[in-house]
Amino acid sequence: MTAAMAENMRPVEQACYWLAGRRREADPPLVGRREADIAIIGAGLTGLWTAIFLKRLDPKQEIVVLEQGTAAYGASGRNAGMLGEGIDHSHELALVHFGRREAERLAGLGVENVRDLLRFLEERRIDCDLERTGQLHVALLPSQVGELRGSAEIARRLGLDHFRFLDAEETRAELNCARYQAALLNPNSCILDPVKLVEGLKREAGRAGAVFHERTRVTAIEKTGGGVRVRTAHLPGAVEAPAARMEATGVAAGRLQAAAARLKAAAARAQGAVAPGAAGELVARRLILATNAYTHQIFPRLLSRFIPLYDYILVSEPLTAEQMSRIGWRRRQGVTDTRTFFKYYRLTADNRILWGTSEAAYYPGNRVDAACDHSERHYAELRDSFRRHFPALGDLEFPYAWGGPICSTTRFTPFFGSAEGGRILYGLGYTGHGLGNTHLAGQILAHMALLRPSPLLDLALVRKKPFPYPPEPLRGLAVRAVTRALRRVDAGGRPGLLLRCLDAMGIGLSS
Numbered sequence: 001m002t003a004a005m006a007e008n009m010r011p012v013e014q015a016c017y018w019l020a021g022r023r024r025e026a027d028p029p030l031v032g033r034r035e036a037d038i039a040i041i042g043a044g045l046t047g048l049w050t051a052i053f054l055k056r057l058d059p060k061q062e063i064v065v066l067e068q069g070t071a072a073y074g075a076s077g078r079n080a081g082m083l084g085e086g087i088d089h090s091h092e093l094a095l096v097h098f099g100r101r102e103a104e105r106l107a108g109l110g111v112e113n114v115r116d117l118l119r120f121l122e123e124r125r126i127d128c129d130l131e132r133t134g135q136l137h138v139a140l141l142p143s144q145v146g147e148l149r150g151s152a153e154i155a156r157r158l159g160l161d162h163f164r165f166l167d168a169e170e171t172r173a174e175l176n177c178a179r180y181q182a183a184l185l186n187p188n189s190c191i192l193d194p195v196k197l198v199e200g201l202k203r204e205a206g207r208a209g210a211v212f213h214e215r216t217r218v219t220a221i222e223k224t225g226g227g228v229r230v231r232t233a234h235l236p237g238a239v240e241a242p243a244a245r246m247e248a249t250g251v252a253a254g255r256l257q258a259a260a261a262r263l264k265a266a267a268a269r270a271q272g273a274v275a276p277g278a279a280g281e282l283v284a285r286r287l288i289l290a291t292n293a294y295t296h297q298i299f300p301r302l303l304s305r306f307i308p309l310y311d312y313i314l315v316s317e318p319l320t321a322e323q324m325s326r327i328g329w330r331r332r333q334g335v336t337d338t339r340t341f342f343k344y345y346r347l348t349a350d351n352r353i354l355w356g357t358s359e360a361a362y363y364p365g366n367r368v369d370a371a372c373d374h375s376e377r378h379y380a381e382l383r384d385s386f387r388r389h390f391p392a393l394g395d396l397e398f399p400y401a402w403g404g405p406i407c408s409t410t411r412f413t414p415f416f417g418s419a420e421g422g423r424i425l426y427g428l429g430y431t432g433h434g435l436g437n438t439h440l441a442g443q444i445l446a447h448m449a450l451l452r453p454s455p456l457l458d459l460a461l462v463r464k465k466p467f468p469y470p471p472e473p474l475r476g477l478a479v480r481a482v483t484r485a486l487r488r489v490d491a492g493g494r495p496g497l498l499l500r501c502l503d504a505m506g507i508g509l510s511s
């Protein structure tokens with residue numbers, strides 16, 4: 001293993017640029033029994049927005065949020081911080097998935113949603129290094145230029161006329177990359193620091209009266225007469241996979257571990273600290289699962305509707321003024337390209353380049369745990385693609401590299417629902433677009449939990465479930481086959497039979 005590889009295998013709290021160096025005291029874990037009106041599992045953006053909207057709708061509700069790590073441990077603290085208006089993956093796909101009228105509605109709603117979200121941040125003075133830079137969607141091949149013009153036309157037909165087409169010269173004047181053939185600029189998109197956003201929202205939810213228990217993993221959910229009971233365990237250290245921990249524990253090893261845990265617990269009690277594994281129990285009228293890509297670990301029955309995948313990102317050292325002048329980027333727009341497996345990139349507030357890939361990894365068995373947080377294969381490919389885009393910065397180092405779990409659905413939009421007679425509610429599956437969509441999901445879940453009417457509840461994506469994924473072992477095989485086929489299309493090939501069939505079923509990405 002090279003020094004760079006070892007460096008890239010650090011725990012995510014050090015490897016992720018947004019999380020590194022931000023040491024915050026965790027809120028106390030849940031120990032013993034407590035009650036609440038509504039329990040939320042997960043202190044990512046879904047859980048936080050839901051808590052905020054629940055308190056706004058009914059300040060008297062007692063809301064308790066349980067988080068296995070600290071807030072922002074999941075995707076919400078590890079993302080690229082590129083906030084866009086898109087609710088579906090694209091306006092084209094919104095038409096395919098939901099039809100003309102609903103696509104128009106989603107297009108308008110996406111604009112409104114970002115406007116409302118930004119107003120909230122401004123009113124509450126949440127400082128998350130927000131920059132209203134706009135976003136460039138760039139074509140890398142001459143054949144993709146027509147696609148961009150087509151996208152602008154579709155957006156216009158859906159009622160959005162703020163997109164601006166830039167030719168090759170205009171695009172390169174914004175960011176000097178010889179590969180750019182054209183771009184579509186959405187001036188409304190923004191970039192921000194996602195961990196600062198999470199921290200700001202957590203503060204707001206706390207101010208409104210929501211209570212947080214961090215380092216508290218929910219280990220079981222049980223139905224009671226009038227609601228649900230969740231059982232928890234205190235996780236003082238790194239968050240590991242529950243399944244992996246169970247597998248590693250044979251009977252003899254289990255006894256040894258139990259003895260060690262008892263000793264640790266006694267030592268912790270002597271010091272007045274909460275013992276690792278200390279149990280808690282929360283009884284609530286309703287439970288909201290805000291666990292996105294982790295949901296199957298506590299509620300396996302939803303697994304047919306989503307697939308957990310890992311996205312990976314690099315962040316460079318800060319660029320000098322001279323390096324900045326080589327590439328331009330004065331208006332600091334976020335950038336994505338038109339390929340299915342696109343790259344996304346942006347500047348941070350201190351002028352580092354964040355460089356990410358949407359070619360997400362699937363880990364067999366729907367694995368989501370710290371062992372998936374790094375992928376040297378993805379990092380090597382990211383470094384290579386960066387150099388191909390910006391050879392003038394070929395010697396730039398990337399001291400931060402990490403991955404995070406996203407939750408994908410076959411239609412690339414989230415889904416919502418309830419179980420156990422309305423006791424359990426869920427909203428998940430943002431497919432890598434959760435920064436804006438969680439603000440909508442929080443409103444949807446809050447209205448569902450309090451049985452309040454809202455026009456959002458009759459959105460097709462709330463009423464209808466996405467087409468299911470196959471179970472393992474077919475799931476892994478299907479992901480590999482589709483990935484190979486999409487790579488061929490990205491390299492300039494035509495969609496083969498598999499992709500054409502998926503498109504015909506309304507679950508393809510190449511339409």
Ligand SMILES: Cc1cc2nc3c(=O)[nH]c(=O)nc-3n(C[C@H](O)[C@H](O)[C@H](O)COP(=O)(O)OP(=O)(O)OC[C@H]3O[C@@H](n4cnc5c(N)ncnc54)[C@H](O)[C@@H]3O)c2cc1C
Pocket residue numbers: 041042043044045046047066067068069070071072073074075076077078079080081082083084216217218219290291292293294295297298311312313356403404405406428430431432433434435436437438
């Ligand atoms: C690398 C990467 C880049 C991305 N870039 C962008 C981007 O630029 N723009 C964009 O819009 N979106 C982006 N996304 C997607 C976006 O980050 C997510 O859609 C969004 O954060 C989802 O929020 P969430 O709260 O639903 O999930 P999460 O943030 O994953 O929160 C779920 C929480 O539940 C907790 N949890 C899970 N199980 C338990 C349990 N048993 N007990 C207690 N707690 C539990 C987890 O610890 C976690 O904190 C990106 C994602 C990744 C990974």
